[in-house]
Amino acid sequence: MAGKYILARCSCGFATGGIIGKRVSCRRCGSNKNLVTESTYETGRELASSIKIANMPQHLRSEFYDRIKKSKSYSSQKENVDPSKSFTKAITELANINSEISMSDLEIYFDKNGHTKEDLLHCVGVAEIEGILSRAGPGSWIVLDF
Numbered sequence: 001m002a003g004k005y006i007l008a009r010c011s012c013g014f015a016t017g018g019i020i021g022k023r024v025s026c027r028r029c030g031s032n033k034n035l036v037t038e039s040t041y042e043t044g045r046e047l048a049s050s051i052k053i054a055n056m057p058q059h060l061r062s063e064f065y066d067r068i069k070k071s072k073s074y075s076s077q078k079e080n081v082d083p084s085k086s087f088t089k090a091i092t093e094l095a096n097i098n099s100e101i102s103m104s105d106l107e108i109y110f111d112k113n114g115h116t117k118e119d120l121l122h123c124v125g126v127a128e129i130e131g132i133l134s135r136a137g138p139g140s141w142i143v144l145d146f
């Protein structure tokens with residue numbers, strides 16, 4: 001049987017979470033008449049992440065699912081790829097003419113190569129300590145030496 005948490009979609013398009021048996025009203029427009037239960041969940045945590053996805057614009061949603069799929073298929077071979085090697089490659093490839101590099105570029109690169117954001121943050125941290133990167137602003141660095 002289904003869980004006790006429900007995800008209900010309002011006629012305005014917004015998804016709101018609730019508990020079975022309790023009245024749910026839309027968090028966006030406040031209506032409690034036009035909500036249709038879309039799915040049910042066992043835990044509040046599952047519900048919460050589903051609400052987040054349900055309220056994403058359609059194109060972001062499919063990108064999001066793609067990313068989940070990708071990270072899952074990569075995870076089995078993740079051990080074979082050394083994140084620090086990808087990182088060195090990334091900064092040589094991504095640094096612009098001013099030797100600047102941005103977090104968002106690194107994130108895309110790391111994602112493409114099947115690494116997690118944690119791996120990336122770790123590599124950035126090490127590179128800062130080693131003097132390879134110098135922070136230039138929030139989310140950007142100057143590549144000093146590589």
Ligand SMILES: [Zn+2]
Pocket residue numbers: 010011012013014026027028029030031
């Ligand atoms: Zn609504």
